[in-house]
Amino acid sequence: xxxxxxxxxxxxxxxxxxxxxxxxxxxxxxxxxxxxxxxxxxxxxxxxxxxxxxxxxxxxxxxxxxxxxxxxxxxxxxxxxxxxxxxxxxxxxxxxxxxxxxxxxxxxxxxxxxxxxxxxxxxxxxxxxxxxxxxxxxxxxxxxxxxxxxxxxxxxxxxxxxxxxxxxxxxxxxxxxxxxxxxxxxxxxxxxxxxxxxxxxxxxxxxxxxxxxxxxxxxxxxxxxxxxxxxxxxxxxxxxxxxxxxxxxxxxxxxxxxxxxxxxxxxxxxxxxxxxxxxxxxxxxxxxxxxxxxxxxxxxxxxxxxxxxxxxxxxxxxxxxxxxxxxxxxxxxxxxxxxxxxxxxxxxxxxxxxxxxxxxxxxxxxxxxxxxxxxxxxxxxxxxxxxxxxxxxxxxxxxxxxx
RNA sequence: CGGGGUGUAGUAUACCGGUAGUACGUUCGCUUUGGGAGCGAGUAGACUGGGUUCGAUUCCCAGCACCCCGACCA
Numbered sequence: 441x442x443x444x445x446x447x448x449x450x451x452x453x454x455x456x457x458x459x460x461x462x463x464x465x466x467x468x469x470x471x472x473x474x475x476x477x478x479x480x481x482x483x484x485x486x487x488x489x490x491x492x493x494x495x496x497x498x499x500x501x502x503x504x505x506x507x508x509x510x511x512x513x514x515x516x517x518x519x520x521x522x523x524x525x526x527x528x529x530x531x532x533x534x535x536x537x538x539x540x541x542x543x544x545x546x547x548x549x550x551x552x553x554x555x556x557x558x559x560x561x562x563x564x565x566x567x568x569x570x571x572x573x574x575x576x577x578x579x580x581x582x583x584x585x586x587x588x589x590x591x592x593x594x595x596x597x598x599x600x601x602x603x604x605x606x607x608x609x610x611x612x613x614x615x616x617x618x619x620x621x622x623x624x625x626x627x628x629x630x631x632x633x634x635x636x637x638x639x640x641x642x643x644x645x646x647x648x649x650x651x652x653x654x655x656x657x658x659x660x661x662x663x664x665x666x667x668x669x670x671x672x673x674x675x676x677x678x679x680x681x682x683x684x685x686x687x688x689x690x691x692x693x694x695x696x697x698x699x700x701x702x703x704x705x706x707x708x709x710x711x712x713x714x715x716x717x718x719x720x721x722x723x724x725x726x727x728x729x730x731x732x733x734x735x736x737x738x739x740x741x742x743x744x745x746x747x748x749x750x751x752x753x754x755x756x757x758x759x760x761x762x763x764x765x766x767x768x769x770x771x772x773x774x775x776x777x778x779x780x781x782x783x784x785x786x787x788x789x790x791x792x793x794x795x796x797x798x799x800x801x802x803x804x805x806x807x808x809x810x811x812x813x814x815x816x817x818x819x820x821x822x823x824x825x826x827x828x829x830x831x832x833x834x835x836x837x838x839x840x841x842x843x
Numbered sequence: 844c845g846g847g848g849u850g851u852a853g854u855a856u857a858c859c860g861g862u863a864g865u866a867c868g869u870u871c872g873c874u875u876u877g878g879g880a881g882c883g884a885g886u887a888g889a890c891u892g893g894g895u896u897c898g899a900u901u902c903c904c905a906g907c908a909c910c911c912c913g914a915c916c917a
Contacts, residue, residue: 449868450879451854451855451867451868452854452855452866452867452868452879453854453855453856453866453867454855455854455855456849456850456854456855456856456909456910457848457849457850457909457910457911458909458910459910459911460910463910474909476908476909477908477909477910529915529916530915530916548917549917578917580916580917582915582916583844583914583915583916584844584913584914584915584916586910586911591916591917592917595917597917599917649917658916698916698917699917700917701917733917734917735917738917767877769876769877770875770876770877771876796876797875797876798876798879799875799876799877799878799879799880800876800877800878800879801876801877801878801879801880802876802878802879802880803876803877803878803879804877804878804879805878805879806879808878817877819876819877820877821877822877829877
């Protein structure tokens with residue numbers, strides 16, 4: 441991508457009013473555009489990051505036998521009415537006709553929809569276990585959208601649902617999902633703690649969240665630095681300084697961001713939609729379910745929260761919008777162009793600052809703000825030193841590499 | 844939904860009861876290139892509705908929007 445053709449521009453000034461780091465930097469650098477509070481356009485740069493996150497999630501979900509599909513965003517009221525959730529406050533409702541009472545809702549979650557679909561195809565123990573997932577937009581009528589992309593009214597979410605013959609089978613899968621989730625966050629450059637939590641509207645039993653420590657987080661967890669055991673304070677009986685129930689070390693209290701969660705659903709939804717199977721004995725049994733979510737925009741925003749400096753964002757290579765950022769300065773234009781063409785041909789994503797008449801300082805400032813992990817600087821000076829100056833966004837270290 | 848704050852060119856801001864100034868952006872010209880360059884010219888603005896007033900962008904009220912705290916929640 442040539443900088444001169446990139447749709448968006450960076451801004452020299454920070455957006456007015458915003459306090460959260462992700463809101464400031466993602467907007468200032470041109471990754472997102474805020475249409476309304478908690479409602480964002482993902483601009484080309486931001487969408488590239490989202491696609492990279494989605495790709496990591498797909499690989500890990502596929503690795504635990506998740507089959508990707510895509511469900512609707514408009515749901516007839518019979519779905520939520522079947523489980524008594526039609527009147528949950530955050531549900532956005534719409535009417536299918538002028539002057540009619542609302543009779544549809546816009547997707548806030550897909551347990552009901554998916555359970556009904558599954559009931560059409562799952563008939564026997566031979567059809568189980570099964571797991572399906574999608575990456576789709578969720579809508580929540582948040583009374584208070586806040587903190588940039590961290591709490592939105594509309595956001596991209598990966599939701600996976602698993603179907604099992606028994607609780608034992610469910611929890612075995614639950615463990616696999618947990619490991620897959622930890623790999624997703626690790627690959628995205630996040631240190632996420634597997635945290636015991638409450639169930640909310642989804643399930644009566646305890647659930648688990650994946651929490652990333654950050655001051656802007658809305659949650660508070662009691663965290664053991666020793667064995668990494670964590671509990672959300674909404675269910676924890678621990679306070680800071682108490683001893684970890686797993687390893688005996690002292691626990692600390694940390695603000696944190698919930699980047700994902702997993703819920704054992706049991707038979708709540710299969711009962712509501714008559715999702716059952718015939719077991720090996722010929723008996724009819726309810727399918728046991730689990731549900732597993734990751735907010736993609738929240739992952740992106742969380743990475744910005746935990747990885748930036750006074751100059752801008754510092755992306756991990758795995759989800760950066762481009763692998764390298766080529767900066768062309770006077771005297772280095774021809775070599776920069778050649779290098780760009782070559783890397784592109786190799787299939788490496790490159791942001792090429794080909795602007796003419798723009799000062800070196802402005803190019804450096806933009807590169808630092810956008811936060812691509814490696815900067816390749818071509819100039820008269822670098823060529824005299826023998827090649828291209830390769831600089832790490834994170835450490836600031838640079839060295840001359842021969843061409 | 845309760846509390847607090849803010850609303851001025853595209854963006855960020857200043858001043859002001861007498862119709863608004865700066866910077867960045869953007870357009871044109873020239874000069875520039877290792878940390879957000881210079882000169883000149885152009886462009887563009889008071890959230891909405893009421894009220895007070897001779898006169899309101901400024902003061903008051905309401906609405907709306909946004910930010911922050913709380914409640915709620917991926």
